Structure formats: structure tokens, C-alpha cells
Amino acid sequence: MEEQMAKIDLSNISHTYNPLDPKPTYALNPFSMTWENGKRYAILGPSGCGKTTMLNIVSGLVRPSKGEILFDETPVTDLKTEDRNIAQVFQFPVIYNTMTVYDNLAFPLRCREFTKEKIEERVKAVSDTLNLSSFLNSPARKLTADQKQLISLGRGLVREDVAAVLMDEPLTVIDPDLKFRLRRNLKEINEQYKTTLVYVTHDQNEAMTFAENIIVMDQGEIVQVGLPKDLFEKPKTTFVGYFIGSPAMNIFHSTVSSDHEVKIHDTTIKTNSNLGNLKDKNVKLGIRSEFIELAEKERSNTVKIKLTRVEDFGNFKLLTGKMGDLVVKSKVEREKPIPEGDLNLYFPPEKCCVYSDEKLV
């Protein structure tokens, strides 16, 4: 069997579902991106941000209004879905009701005219991975919802030669325990067969644990592409800061006071950003609650807050305090004693992100 996995290039893609409208609304704004062969990607974003449209464009179910798709430098924009060699798994299980589990798993291979021996071998391998071996001869419609979703997943994984397996929130219907095991299985499959996996989700934990690269989307726009660490430490927009991490990033309205400093109310905070040409402008200061430290006394880069709530999460404590009308959240170690009343919190300059027009400076 010849290896057919491919690098996938999305070049200047944009899409609208009402192209004839004089003012079309874009489900996807123009973007370019490359999916490297054999990597794991997660597309993360709230519902309706264009994640599914992007997958459908790659699999050929939707033809982009503009732009080009290339598999290994070969344009495939006009190629039909069935000729593209992409596997796609939808959010809800789609199974062929009239067939047995075996026939369901064998269907993609039969459509591509594989030999009987090869089909048997692949179906066996995949059904072992997915714990479906004992059901192979049952009618697919008799299975439970999560088993049905395993079949959908299996139909994607059964073809070794696919350019990529696209998964659209595939584990929504599966219970948490199995979810965890399946995610690990998917990782193993990716490492073993070097299949490119693209995983759409709105669950950041799922994205963070699964993918090497995360693509964050919002309102048809790709906001940031990067490693989980980058997304966490240096969110490119305030949206990413809100969306990634729990609790969301602390964001404060502030004013630039000097080249490296901003003012929140009357407190001056030093940052590592170069703010030279933003003097006196209104910006936002963002800092993760994980990076805020308790300070024993007032010093530079500390803010004074009134403690309003302490929540014990077992492995950490979440402090919520007020600085005037601004809410500050800070995660501290469980063992750390929390003084009563007013607190001083230290903002490390290297962890402070400054946003102008919602974008990282």
C-alpha cells in the first residue's frame, strides 16, 4: 500500500453561504494555513465560528467562495469529495443502519475496491483498537449511541491512506471515561500511522490534551495558531485570553503611562511590552490568574485588592478580589495562608500582556 498522506495547504480561503447577496456575510474570512503531514491539530472556538465550515471545505462538502486548497502542492479545490481521500467524522454518529458493524467498517474500503484480505485485516485492526470486535456481526442500528460513534470513527481510521482524518466534535456523545481512553487511542494511531488528525472542539481541555497545534477561531476569523503553551502564556487577542484557561485571563482597562508602563486606576504596572507609540492611549492589560503572586507588602508592580471570595478547588485556591470596580482573580497554592482583608498582589512584568484594540502589542 502506497503512503498517500499529504501536506494540506489552505490558501486565501474564504467562504460565504449567501454569495448572491449584495452584502454577503462571511462564515470564514480570508485566511491561509498549512497542515503538516502527520501532525495533530485542534480547531477551537465557540459555536458558529466557522470550524465546521473549514472542515467541510477541506473534505470537499463545501466549495470555498474564494481561495484554493492544495494537497501536497496539487490543487484539489475542484476535486469531488469522493476523490479527495479525506475521512470525516461528524458530531453525531452517522452509521449505515441497514448494514452490520463489519460492513459499516468495511464500506470505505469496499468503495475503494480493496482486496477482501486487506479489508478483513484492516477491519480487524480497527475493531480491536475501538473495542468493537465482539459486535462485528450485529446490525449496526442495535448498538448504543457511543458505540455507533465508535463505528463512525472506525470508518475514518480504517483507511490507512487518508490524507487526513477530520473530526467534528466526535466525542460529544461518548462518556468521559471512554473519551479519555479514545483520545489516547487517537494519539497512538497518529503516532503509529502518522495520520494527520484534525479535531474540532469547543472544549479547551480536549484541545490542549490532544493536539500539538491549536487553531483558535472566533467569528469566522483565525485568531491564533500555536502550541498550547503559547496560547496560554501569550494570547494574541483578548478573546483567546478569555476563551483559553480557567478561569479566564484577568483583563483590566488601563492607560499607557510610559514606554513600558501602564496605569490601572492609580497603580502603575511595569510590563515587558514596548508601548512607545501608544502613550496616553487606552489599552487593556491581561494577566493569567496563575501568574499573579501574593505579595507580603506593597512594592513595585503590586496592586492592592479587597478580598471578596476564596474558593478551594482541592489542588489550588482561587482568590477573587476587587480593585475599585475591577475584579481580580488569582490562583494560589492550597497550603498558602491567606491574610484577611486587603491583599497585595504582584504582577510579574514578563507575564503581563498589553492589548491595544484587543490585539497583543
Next chain:
Amino acid sequence: MSKFYTFLKYFFITFWTVFVVAPFLWAVSTSFKDFQSVNSKVTYIPWLDFEPTLEGWRVLIKSPAKGGVDIVEPYFNSIFVTCTASLISIVLGTLAAYALSRFTFKAGFVRNNDITFFFISQRIMPPIVLSIPFFIFLSTIGLLDSLLGLVVVYIVLLMPIAVWIMVDFFNRVPKELDETALIDGCNPYQAFYKVVLPNSIPGLIVAGMFCIIFGWIDFFFAFILTFTEVQLLPVKVVALNSSITPWWSLSASALVSVAPLIIVAFIVERYLSKGNLSGALK
């Protein structure tokens, strides 16, 4: 309360059963009577109340030359016309319905729903509106008083039913099913007949049942568009009546006329009760 409810339930079921079955029993008993037993005193039970005779049944297969009415040929004509027209309607109707369910059509102000409604509107019209156009149409192409002409007319009558039922059915088959088939490597035609169609068998059966029923029971067009060459069963049964109503052969012919529908009903009921109507998704 629940006892009262059970009583009510069984009461109505019993009432309804009697209501439905009584005419059949009456027809069965009448079909074995002769002139004497029908016209003298009221009788119900064979051998006790009256002497049963097969005469009512015999005339149905005797040729007119020997004093019979011979409904055999019209019977087979009806079977042929109904089955052919139903089959063609189902094939064409299913294809049309699939297209209407999956693709977006646009011509001026006309959209998919308007096209679907156009099909259904053919059934909303009183049939008499269509009788003159059909008559002129068939006589122009020389198919008046022929089986083929009837098949053509019945396709026009039955296809809207097929389209109507199948559009609704396909709309409930998730489009992800077709998409999955495409992703798995089918072309659109294979996706339709390998995946969507097998999933739609319950819908096909329901549509087929309606086509057969409406085709089989049609009297109006069979009466208007045929004369001497070809006769369909409903017309022939009506023609049995004369100045002395032959209740016995009318009853017998009524029973043989509904027999195919009863068989169809039993087959369909068995199939549908297997739970195959459940959705393909989730």
C-alpha cells in the same frame, strides 16, 4: 379510574371491530346466498338459516356467453395497471423527492417547497377537472381505451403521492448520511442507492402502499377513459348491477376486489412493526 379506562378502551375497540368487520361478514354470508335467500326472510347463518350456494362466485369466472360476468380479465388488467403505474411512480417519485430534499432549486420566485406543493396540488384538484384534458390527451396520442393509456394517467395520479411521502422521508434522513457516503468514497449515485435508499425502505413501502391503494380503487378515470377494449375491475364490478340487483355476485366480487389490499396491508403491517421506521442517526 384505571379500571374504568381499561373498560372504555376495550369497549371502543370492540365497537370499532364490529363496525369494521360486520360489513365483511355480511358480504361473505350474502355471497353464498341465492335469490330466494336474499329476498325472502332475513337470514344470517349458512345451512341453518339458508342453503349456501356457490352460484354468486361461479358467475364471476363464467364467460358472458354462458350467462356469467367474467371479472378475471378486468382483474388482471387492474393488477397490471396498478402495479406498473405504482412502480414507475415510485421510481420517478423517489428520484424527484431526493432531488427536492437535497438540492436547492431556484427559478424566479419558485423554490423547492413550491415544486413539492405543485406535485401535491395535482391531488388537491377534483379529478373531474382533469377528465377532459386527459380524454383529449389520450385520444390525440391514440391511447384511449388502452392499458398503456391508463398506466400513463395513473402515473400522473400516483406520482404526487410518492413525491409527497418521500420528500418528507428524505428530509428526515440526515444529510450527513449522504456526506459520509461521499467521504467514504461513493459517488453521488452510489451514495443514493447504496446508503440512502436502503435506509429509506420503510418510506418506500409506505409510498408504495398508498400508490397501490389509490391506483386499485380508482373508478373515475377507469370509467371515463375506457369503453370496450379494456376494462378495469371497479368498472366491471359496477357493471354487474342490473334491474334485479345480484347481491350474491356483487358481494363475491367486492370480496375478491378488496382481497389484494388486505394482503398488502398484512405485509406492510408486519414490515413496519419491526421498528424499521426508526431514524438512521443517534
